[in-house]
Every structure is written in C-alpha cells, then in structure tokens.
Amino acid sequence: QKVSVEVLDHLEHLALVDFRDSEGVERLQKAIQFADQLHEVNTDGVEPMDSVLEDRCLYLRADDVTEGNCTKELLENAKEKVEEYFVAPPGNIPLPKLEERETFLQGS
Amino acid sequence: LAPWVPVVGLEIHAQISSNSKLFSGSQVQFAAPPNSLVSFFDASLPGTLPVLNKRCVEAAVMTGLALNCSINKKSLFDRKHYFYADLPAGYQITQQRVPIAVNGSLSYSLCIDNKMSQMVTKTVRIKQIQLEQDSGKSLHDDTRSQTLVDLNRAGVGLMEVVMEPDMCCGEEAAAAVRELQLILQTLGSSQAVMAEGQLRVDANVSVHLPGEPYGVRTEVKNINSIRFLAKAVDYEIQRQIEELENGGTILNETRAFDSKLGCTIPMRDKEGKQDYRFMPEPNLPPLILYDAKSLPANMNHQQVINIDWIHERLPDLPSVKREKLVEQYGILPEHSFTLLNEDGLAEFFENVVKKTQMKPKKVIGWILQDLLGYLKQHSLSVKESPVSSFVMADLLNLLENKEISSTAAKQVLAELWKGEGKTPLEIVKEQKLQLLQDQKELEQICQAVIDERENE
Secondary structure: OOOOHHHHHHHHHHHOOOOOOHHHHHHHHHHHHHHHHHHHOOOOOOOOOOOOOOOOOOOEEOOOOOEOOOHHHHHOOOOOEEOOEEEEOOOOOOOOOHHHOOOHHHHO | OOOOEEEEEEEEEEEOOOOEOOOOOEEOOOOOOOOOOOOOOOOOOOOOOOOEEHHHHHHHHHHHHHOOOEEOOEEOOEEEEOOOOOOOOOEEEEOOOOOOEEEEEEEEEEEEOOEEEEEEEEEEEEEEEEEEEOOOEEEEEOOOOEEEEEHHHOOOEEEEEEEEEEEOOHHHHHHHHHHHHHHHHHHOOOOOOHHHOOEEEEEEEEEEOOOOOOOOOEEEEEEOOHHHHHHHHHHHHHHHHHHHHOOOOOOOOEEEEEOOOOEEEEOOOOOOOOOOOOEEOOOOOOEEOEOOOOOOOOOOHHHOOEHHHHHHOOOOOHHHHHHHHHHHHOOOHHHHHHHHHOOOHHHHHHHHHHHOOOOHHHHHHHHHHHHHHHHHHOOOOHHHOOOOHHHHHHHHHHHHOOOOOHHHHHHHHHHHOOOOOOOHHHHHHHOOOOOOOOHHHHHHHHHHHHHHHHHO
16 A cells, blocks of 8 residues: 555645655655554554553643743854844745656656 | 625634743743743753643633633643744644633623614633644744744743634624623733734634525634724625625635725635644643542642632622622613723722712713713723822712702813812812802892893
C-alpha cells in the first residue's frame, strides 16, 4: 500500500519537509508500516492513552511575574531586527505547487 | 423576496486577566516595549516547557460556571499546528478534544423596534470554553515588504467561548457579546476591552431557506467593536442573500470586515482549508479539577482547584444585579439595563439615592437623562463626570425640599457641569433661583404687579 503523490505533496506543504528522493519516501512508507502493527492489537472497550503522564499531577504555578525582561538576549538570535522587533517576510510564502517546484515527486 | 433564514454563530476570544501568562511567568501587560515581556518559553527556545498558571484555570472555571456550563473535571491540552511568524513554536497549545467547560447558556435582552420599554429575552447556547495561548503580534510594513514581530502577547492566556449558531442577525450577536462582556468584567476573569484586543470576536454566518439544511458558512474576522460586529454580520447576511438570489454560490472562506467601507472582503493569506494536525500536548498531564465531594485529603491546597469553592464565591451576575436594582429601588427593568451598561453608573445612582431624600424613582430620571445625557454629549465616562454623586445629591435635596423648582434645578446643573467647584446652594444664591415660600412676600409681589398694570 503506497502513499500517493497527492498525500506526499500535501505533507510537504503542511510540514515543510522535503522527501528529497525515493529513499526518503521509502523511509516514510516503512515508518507507516511499522506503526500499522498497532492495529493488530484488539483495543475494543479500552480507553486510549495519549500520554504516559496521564496519572501524573499537573503542577499549577502561582500567578507571579518571574521572567521576561530579556529583550537583548532574545534578539541575539535574530538574523534581522528593527528597533527590538523580530523581522519576518511579509506573509507566509506558500510552497509552490507541485508542478512549479523542483521536487523529485514530480516524476512519480 | 425569498424568506431566507440567517444563522449566526460566534467564536469569542477573551484575554484572561492575570499577572503572568498561561504557561510561563512573563508579565501580561498592554503596550510595553516590544519583546520585553517575553520569556524563553514564549520565544519557543529549545529546552523550555509549559507550566500551567493556576489563576488562568480559576478564571476559566468562574466563566464556565457563570455561563451555566458543565465543568469537565478532567480536561486535556492539545497542539494545533500552523506556520506564522508570530507563532514561534509552530503550534498553539489549546484544548481541542476535551475543553474545560461545555454545554452552557447565555441569556441576553433585546429591545423590540428600538423601544427600550419592550424588551425580549433570548438565549444562546454555549458549546464550550477552552483555555489556549494567544499569539504574538505582527506589524505589517508593506513599504519595506516585511513584517515586524512582537512576542509580548505570545502565550497570554485566552478563554475561547464558542456560541452555537442560535442568533439570527447583527443586533442579536451584538447584544449577546455585550452581555458576555459585562459578565466577564463582573467576574474579573477578563477586562474584555475590545479596543485593547482583550475581547476578539469572529462571526460565522450562513443563510438557508426554511426546511432546507444550513447553507455554506463564511467566517468574518477583524471586527473591532460591538457596533462593527452588528454591521459586519448584517452586511454578510445581505451579501450572501444577494449572491444566492443572483444564482451564485457561497464559498466556505474567511472574510475580513472593512470598517471604513462597511463591507466584508475575502482575506488573502488563507489558502484553502487548513489542516492543523491536532495532537495531544505531550508535556502536560490532564488537568484535574475537584469539588467538595472529590477533594483529595492529602494534597497541598495550593495545587487544588475546588469548583464548589469557586461557585460559592461568584459575585452577582449582571442579570441578578438588575433584578436587585428593580426590586430595591422600584425602577423599571429598562432602567436597570442602562445603569449596568455604563461603567460606574449604577454605583453613582446608588450613592445619590443614599444621600438624598428624593425617591429613587424620581432620582433615576436625573441620572439617566440629565447626567447620562450630558456625559454622552461630551464623551465622558461616569468616572470623569465633573458632577460627583455628592453634588448631585445636594442638588436633588434642594429640589426635594422645594427650595428650587425643577427648571431651576436644571439651570443649576448646567452651571455645575462647568466644574468650577461651586456648590449647588452657592449657584442658587448667585442666580437668585430660590423659590419663595413666604405667603406674605408672594402676596406683596403679586399686588405690586397688579398695581403696575392698573397704572398703565
């Protein structure tokens, strides 16, 4: 059961990953197959567990101001800054459509 | 004209009134130097983890209880993924699967035909309330083709209140949001000032013909005031009706309200349907809340949130306050609405009543017409009134004791608005507005007038 080109394209858009070559896609297929083994277990009537932390206590912090005020430090990481603002492109630049971008998926 | 049925639902984001953010200890404050209220977690630096703020949970529980919701004793946190420059982590922590409160209701009132004397009560169902993070702010600099990002707001706690599509027009949507705003302000869970972005409303609008299924809905964003909410909703309803009457179709899209043009326009940057790839937030265990029955014996009480304890301490909600005002002072229901609608006005009224012998039913006219009329004319809030409740009470006492006529009282009030610090009595003396009570003196004056006439 192969993953379709449409789904691969959709994933590249959503997660901004680049499968780059057939090996990358193959790795994805193997990962899906590996996870699919979970279907072999009968889980009828079993409440799903989504975290091993489910029976831990969620710590509640008191509403005090204890951090912040480190503008200089934070901006050290910024490639570009303007008067203590981070600089970003004007909007999301969407990944070009499949036909318009260089990806090996095109050939598939 | 076909009998189109408009359907309006609302998604409201209220910023939680707290000292620090939802998952970090940086400060919550409007208008601070850019990126000064940002912790390493807010900036999504590697190795940082979310730590839940107790006050934010209490605010959400209070709000859920005030809106008649069932509080989920176990609720979960999830990640909602999307890319945007003001969302440094690439996901927002929210409550998609099991939110903190569900299945509530909100009652609000409307005037029929703009007549305050005919009010009707409506109800809108509250689907759920969830806790989530706010994003940072993007300032678009089109000239330099760049966006400036300020993360001060990133991570501030929000309560998202989802209202079912039980409303049918802009007026209903506006009235529902206004009542929610008053409730939040009464609880103190949010200051809900729309102008400061503490209350943001997105409207979901569709139309359909009776008996047919709901039509395609559009989402309307960028609504900055309650007045614009009504306009935006009504415009969108009209637009959809016209489109359909002309044989067109409605796209399931997001539109922005342009307040200058008074219309909605499709929003750019929204490419098709988003796939948020929701997943459980792996760094946060379930949020467990307790009540009197389930209270654990051996837990540090700072770590425990008791729903019943919070319930017992809820203040009187606006609807209850209004009933009490009507009952205590014998004023009309519509008066109680106006009193609560202006910040500080109910207090002002009650202070005047305390200090004057005039009956509340008479005082209310002076408050709602004369005082409020003047304040509105000069765009002043009650707090900014040049006439205090003490001075007002003094004036009304003069009137009540028949020392001046009501015409004279209005004259004195006009003088008092100047805020020159004169007392009502001083003004009455200055302008010689005292009513003459002495029978003999009155007879003398009348006789003098008659005599003068006879001489002509």
